[in-house]
Amino acid sequence: MSDALLEVRDLVVRYGEVTAVDRVSFSLAAGETLALDGPSGCGKSSTALAVLQLRRPSSGEVVFEGRELTALPERELRPLRPRMQPVFQDPYGSLSPRHRIRDAVAEPLKVQGRWSSTEGPARVAELLDRVGLDPSYGDRHPHELSGGQCQRAGIARALASEPRLLVLDEPVSSLDPSVRAGVLNLLADLQDDLGLGYLFICHDRAVVRHFADRVVEMRDGRVISG
């Protein structure tokens, strides 16, 4: 599986005594959507955090674009982090209430040293347009947007890092059904255009069947099929 974008082997995550993720393995190719499915509390979100190295796994390997991440110290990991980005469930909570949408989308560019006062604003407008938000929304604060609009802004912020992999943690679960379809279509279009790999966490069977190429089913921290 040398062409795999992400390869997870025997991943274990422990919170004190509790083992949340128990020897989970899967792989994901570029342009592919892999769904993690299972009841709440089965370790899906813990797996996502461990893949992103936001919570370091207790053991196991996470190989991303050919590099093993779990052994890397934070300083060496930081330049690699932009390549894989999370999109969260709570559209409002994932954006700082104090910042305008424009600043939130511009922040990855600034953090990663790719901001310039001449090209930066145009890039932000382009990203907002890319996720179907009129660039005039850039002036607003999160609480002035709808849930679906906030989720689109969150996706624009993730795209600003120019990732290869998006970890989508229940990205449409807290949205209205009508808005849900729009966001899912946006994600599908982005995948077609940019060749992104999606690790898609969801417990809605209908959405999973419609959206995912492959499904890995989890229960009690273990993979039971897939």
Added chain:
Amino acid sequence: MKATVRKLVGPAGLTRFVCLVAVLATVGLLPWLSHRDPALTVLRARSAEQEATDEALSAIREDLGLHDGPLSLLGGWAADLLRGDFGTSWVSGYDVLPSVLAGLQVSLGLMGAALGVAVVLAAALVAPVLVRGRGSAGAFAAMLAAVPEFLLATVALLVCGVWLGWLPTAGWAGPEYLVLPAIALGVPAGGLLGRLVADALPAVLDERWVELWRGAGVSRARIAGAALRRVLPPLVPQFGMAAVGLTGGAVAVEMVFAVPGIGRTALGAAKSQDLPLLQGSVLALLLLGLVAGALAALTRRRLLGPALRDAGLTLPPARPVRTHPAIPLTLFTVLAVTIGWGLLRDPYTLNTAARLAAPSWAHPLGTDALGRDVLARLGHGAASTVGTAAAICALSLLVALALGFLPGIAAGAADIANALPPVIVGILVAAAAGPGTGGAALAVALISWPALSAHAAALVQEVRASAFLTAQRAMGATPWWILTRHVLPSVAAPVARHALLRLPGIALALASLGFLGLGAQPPAPEWGLLLDESRAYVERAPWAALAPAVALALLAGLAVSGAAAVQGRRPRRTTAGPRGTLGARAVRKETPVGA
């Protein structure tokens, strides 16, 4: 103050122990810390006519053990203490222990009586809420809780003692001597207790079980009893703090009414640099505070029972008193105009021809005993009192922001700081560094940060738990970027507003130190000092005492109504996200705002 086993051994327990040892060591090291040569004090006290030669002073230093350095001094003091030897007074030459015990006995009697007054007043404030089933004790109770003891004591002394002549005003010769001090000490505590219970009750009476009990035909008296039983346990730690406040308030009240209690003993010892007596009486006061805290923790456990040890039973959010913003604005305007007018006048010019003059056009608030303009002194006093209070607020804000990131360490230190009333810290600082504005400011600053740091810690926890910070880490932001761009800006603004709300309360604490002679020194026009100076002439020139008293009362009103207006207006913002998201588990905590 929650003494659970888990908390005792964590970092909070460690810092609590370290802070307690530090406070005790400060007490023990007072002779060494004191910048002024204690040998001179002792020499003066022992034989007034002896020359202060180098040999004589050196002999006394040898005698006191000051030559051997701080560590052996501390060791000797602690060893003597364990053997029950509190030392001998430098001034009188008597053993310290009997004086401390005698003072303690008087103070315990006074505090017991004050506690009785407090309970009666609290019951009177709570009863209407229980009978009506809704509403709250309102601004009146909050106001009572905010009035400092020294102000109430002075006013009670004037009205009941001097003008009406009903009760004796000085000494300790019979039960009638107990009445005024107990009222002055008990009313603020009772206001606080009554307000806490009365604010929490309406929300409890709206809980489902009350409806159910009513429907089942349970009598109103039994429902009221059960509601009280429901309200009390979470509030008991605050009652413990009120009891600690009594030990501090006792110092001021005992001084005003010349009650020979432990507080007055400590204050007198601090002023005459009689350090062994001071050490003994401060230790006794600290012990009183710690015992009160421990009793509160024990009561809480008894009330909760074995099943609900720690935070198992929380109250629904209290509905605080709401005030129209016009009230604090009016109070602020009246104070600002008075202060502004006074600032334009000269507070130091003596005019012996116009001593204790009544208010007139030339002197709108009259003159004091030296013929100085009272309005001018009020204005200039406000500038220094409020200016110092603002500096303390800024300092506590910085401390709170720093400690907000270390909640484990801060909690233990905060427990000790909460167990120390400002007056006792003021006495310690004054004994070590001499009385002065700087020392008083330091004393108030040392204990005014815990409420702010608890608020900051809650906010830091809330921001750190939010998903947008997780996103920051995922995009490769450094910890420094996250701290300076996201965490600090979200925390600093609300904590700064909170600090601003505490400013009037801090100014009152400064004034109480000034009143006791532990703060600004004459001829500085400090408000507490102003009140103290004019007390002696109160029968001839009541306005000179009335002006600072009214100004302090206005300040107390501003503290209460300002906090209430802000609290009433602020919408409750919840940031709690849906369950099960990547790291988004917001923590919402009651943010304590108030005087």
